[in-house]
Amino acid sequence: MxxxxxxxxxxxxxxxxxxxxxxxxxxxxxxxxxxxxxxxxxxxxxxxxxxxxxxxxxxxxxxxxxxxxxxxxxxxxxxxxxxxxxxxxxxxxxxxxxxxxxxxxxxxxxxxxxxxxxxxxxxxxxxxxxxxxxxxxxxxxxxxxxxxxxxxxxxxxxxxxxxxxxxxxxxxxxxxxxxxNVYGPNMDTDGKYTEVMIKWLDCVRDNKQPAIFGDGTDSMDFVHxxxxxxxxxxxxxxxxxxxxxxxGDRVETNLKQMLDTLLHVNHSKQEPIYKEANSINPVSRRLADISKAGKLLGYKPTISLEQGLKGLSEWYFEKQKQTHKI
Ligand SMILES: NC(=O)c1ccc[n+]([C@@H]2O[C@H](COP(=O)([O-])OP(=O)(O)OC[C@H]3O[C@@H](n4cnc5c(N)ncnc54)[C@H](O)[C@@H]3O)[C@@H](O)[C@H]2O)c1
The missing domain is CATH 3.40.50.720 (NAD(P)-binding Rossmann-like Domain)
Incomplete structure (x- = not known):
């Protein structure tokens, strides 16, 4: 090339x-x-x-x-x-x-x-x-x-x-x-699915139980x-x-799995509480076939959700520290 x-x-x-x-x-x-x-x-x-x-x-x-x-x-x-x-x-x-x-x-x-x-x-x-x-x-x-x-x-x-x-x-x-579903440092903190990540990070920080709305089976394809x-x-x-x-990443992750990974990378022992879904999600599932991008562009995702959520947590907690210093 x-x-x-x-x-x-x-x-x-x-x-x-x-x-x-x-x-x-x-x-x-x-x-x-x-x-x-x-x-x-x-x-x-x-x-x-x-x-x-x-x-x-x-x-x-x-x-x-x-x-x-x-x-x-x-x-x-x-x-x-x-x-x-x-x-x-x-x-x-x-x-x-x-x-x-x-x-x-x-x-x-x-x-x-x-x-x-x-x-x-x-x-x-x-x-x-x-x-x-x-x-x-x-x-x-x-x-x-x-x-x-x-x-x-x-x-x-x-x-x-x-x-x-x-x-x-x-x-x-x-x-x-x-x-x-794009995520990573600098992401929007009040987006549709990103908001939930941030709320869970707040629970990790405050040592509180994170909430899952619905049964946690809605899934996404998170890509760094x-x-x-x-x-x-x-x-x-x-x-x-x-x-x-x-x-995408070609990995389907449901909300429960995402929360488990987020808790795991932050060494948190909290358990989720389940609450009634407050809205209907018309798109309950996402998983990308990325073979075309692999074949024609040479695209291959390199950052696993675990690595990505670790970096995201570090970014978010650092940002909070800076904000509280001001
Ligand atoms: N973040 C995701 O998960 C995601 C998923 C699918 C597609 N996209 C698409 O990717 C692109 C980038 O998304 P992002 O997540 O970086 O969003 P973002 O909102 O962070 O970036 C969009 C940028 O466009 C600027 N902008 C908006 N309206 C403008 C206008 N009228 N004139 C000049 N600038 C304007 C905003 O200030 C912002 O900096 C967008 O086209 C979005 O639709 C994003």
């Missing part, structure tokens, strides 16, 4: 976010000429960027992808684009109008600008949400998206299809990556953010185009 990144100019939307900041850290090891980050900091942070914000190749633009002029200034001259800026699933549900502007309208503008300025390849952050509750487990990329019930998932399906049609009509190369970042870099380096790939 030749190094396309060296001396190239890369534009990353949402680069101050959780996953984007890890992607940038890995990209920098390949010596790009410049990385332009556009982020409005509704979720991203300077803290996420602390390992690279003073790097000479980094250019940070604080702005909104909905601003077409700013967007064009960032796309112009770029060789490659990572499109990672998005609203969270709950934010899209809370404001479909804003969801439309960010997830659809701005993505549409971006695709047009990529064609206009002859961008060589776009890596689009998609999601396992496109499947809703999938038809098969492990879920291959060929499972259909008709079980998705969310605006967010629908917008990502459309984004994938937009890039597909632009490849067909204009030859714009792209890859869509469908991330499963560093593995996700590596998948992004592999997608750029490879010559593959016009494909969507699952990015």
């Amino acid at each position: 030749d190094n396309k990144i060296k001396n190239s100019i890369i534009f990353v939307t949402g680069g101050a976010g959780f996953i984007g900041s890890y992607v940038i850290e890995e990209l920098l090891t390949h010596e790009p000429k410049k990385i332009v980050i556009l982020d409005n900091f509704i979720r991203g942070s300077h803290e996420n960027m602390k390992n690279f914000k003073d790097h000479p190749a980094i250019k940070l633009v604080e702005g909104d992808i909905r601003n077409s002029e700013v967007l064009e200034q960032c796309v112009e001259g770029s060789d490659f684009v990572f499109h990672m800026a998005a609203l969270r699933i709950n934010a899209c549900a809370a404001s479909p109008q804003e969801g439309f502007e960010v997830m659809l309208q701005a993505t549409f503008n971006l695709a047009n600008l990529c064609v206009k300025h002859k961008v060589k390849k776009v890596i689009y952050s998609s999601t396992a949400s496109v499947y809703g509750l999938a038809q098969h487990f492990p879920t291959p990329e060929t499972d259909n998206p008709y079980n998705n019930q969310t605006f967010y998932g629908g917008a990502k399906v459309w984004g994938e299809q937009l890039f597909r049609s632009y490849k067909f009509m204009y030859g714009l190369d792209y890859i869509a990556l469908r991330y499963f 953010v560093k593995d996700v970042a590596h998948a992004n870099v592999l997608a750029l380096l490879s010559d593959v185009s016009d494909e969507a790939f699952n990015v």
Whole structure:
């Protein structure tokens, strides 16, 4: 694989976010000429960027992808684009109008600008949400998206299809990556499943019994953010185009197992208490078939849940110490 990144100019939307900041850290090891980050900091942070914000190749633009002029200034001259800026699933549900502007309208503008300025390849952050509750487990990329019930998932399906049609009509190369349940240091602490990890870590810290809502059998495919970042870099380096790939760990972990692992890595002897489920989870199971990404991109997850949860616990407890010092 030749190094396309060296001396190239890369534009990353949402680069101050959780996953984007890890992607940038890995990209920098390949010596790009410049990385332009556009982020409005509704979720991203300077803290996420602390390992690279003073790097000479980094250019940070604080702005909104909905601003077409700013967007064009960032796309112009770029060789490659990572499109990672998005609203969270709950934010899209809370404001479909804003969801439309960010997830659809701005993505549409971006695709047009990529064609206009002859961008060589776009890596689009998609999601396992496109499947809703999938038809098969492990879920291959060929499972259909008709079980998705969310605006967010629908917008990502459309984004994938937009890039597909632009490849067909204009030859714009792209890859869509469908991330499963991403976790790791800097993750959002009030997300749908991440919130539960954080609540359990609080119980570990306070030596309290952690609660499981429901019977603990809902499962997910947890993938460490560093593995996700590596998948992004592999997608750029490879010559593959016009494909969507699952990015997961191919390990199904239910809530009870996740809690057991979290307690184990923290040497906690607490036992869970079970409480009645307070909401219905329409997606009770997730497990990625990652054989396609393995075959075509050389993707192979490297961080086990046990290792990952150990690192996550260290990060969280350190962050708490720092916050209490202030
Ligand atoms: N974290 C996950 O588990 C997960 C799973 C599947 C897909 N994804 C997708 O991966 C991508 C990155 O996710 P993340 O977890 O890093 O989320 P994140 O919220 O941490 O990162 C998104 C970034 O985009 C920025 N942003 C949002 N709206 C913007 C706008 N209008 N203009 C400019 N910047 C804007 C935010 O400030 C944030 O820094 C997103 O596209 C997300 O949909 C994430």
